[in-house]
Amino acid sequence: MYTFSFYFFWGAFTFLFSWLFGITDSGFDTVIPYSLLLLAIIISWPVSIYIQLLIMYFWGKVRKNTDTLDMLDHKFGNSLLRLGQRLLRLKVIVSGKENIPEGKFIFVGNHQENYDIIALKPIFNNHPLCFIAKEPLFTFPFLGPWMSIIGNIPIGRVANRSAAESIINGIKRYKYGHSVGIFPEGKRSFSNEMIEFKPGAFKLAIKPKSDILIGTLYNLDKIFGTFPYKRHKSYIHIHPVLKYEDYKDLNSIELSNKVKAIIQEQLNVFKKEIK
Structure with missing residues (x-):
């Protein structure tokens, strides 16, 4: 586009x-x-x-129905994000794309930098995917309206009633037929190490009994790590879908630990293979 x-x-x-x-x-x-x-x-x-x-x-x-995430908006958004990748001189190397299901899902990944969504969203070109993202992003000129138009949901940094409402809105969006993404850490790690997950984030998947698609992000924290400004490679691995039937007996804390362990295992693989 x-x-x-x-x-x-x-x-x-x-x-x-x-x-x-x-x-x-x-x-x-x-x-x-x-x-x-x-x-x-x-x-x-x-x-x-x-x-x-x-x-x-x-x-x-x-448009009358602002809850409808049109494929047109999705394609527009992805074209801008791909441009953003070029401007950042970012090359995203993706593995496991075959694990992306045809139907809707809840995406869960580790959170490294502000650029995570720029790297992630174009991977799901045929899946309108919105994210639960930090509230300040929605106040920026142009970026804020764009964030809302393509269905992203604002969430505050504090685990309060407002944050709970954001999770509820994410569940509603999922029930409308959209895939929804969330970063359970709640804030950026600025490194290839994870910080603690917030188990409450997994209610986004538990309540609607959704399958979970897990992604591991690596090296997105080092985009501006060199001078002069050089082309940078970042890596994203898409794991096999975690079916609801495989985690339905777990509570949010146990599910949080399970998903974090899966991501950590892939981070360890990246650390060994990528120098």
Whole structure:
């Protein structure tokens, strides 16, 4: 989606500049046409981004059923996130994609950095996936409306009634037919080590009797770890689905420990294999 709009505006600006400056095929013997062509490319990037953001913003304002997570919004969002990966010079290496089920699920993963969702969401290109994310993100210009439009749910840092309502809203979203993601740590670890899980997060899966899709994130904390700014590889492993039948006899604390152990095992594998 973003690639199409970029090439569209590139062509439009190139045509406009050629018309304004009277450039023809025979005029490419000076530096001016090439400079204008480069300018058209540079302008097309931000214009394409803002046009998509505006479309998503006003589409979210006018549609009647704001609880419906449209595939159009999902595709728009993923195109912007893929652009974000390029701007961050982030290459995401994914293993276990074959474990992604066809139906809805609750996604659970470790939380390393602010960029986790940028790396994660495009993996599920055919699965509209929203996240329960920290509340301050929803107050940012453009980003905030986009977060809401694609169905993300704000949650505060404190485990209070408001946080419980966010989990309830996530369950409702799941029952509507959407997959929902959550980071049980509740905050970023800024490393390849995990911090304590909050067992209450697993009520998001226990209450609706959902299958759980587990993901292990590795090296997302090191995106800006080098200077000069170099292309960075991060790794995500998608584990086999944890069926509800396989954990239905566990309480939230036991389930939390089980999932954390699965993620920790894969983190140990990454630490051995990736130098």
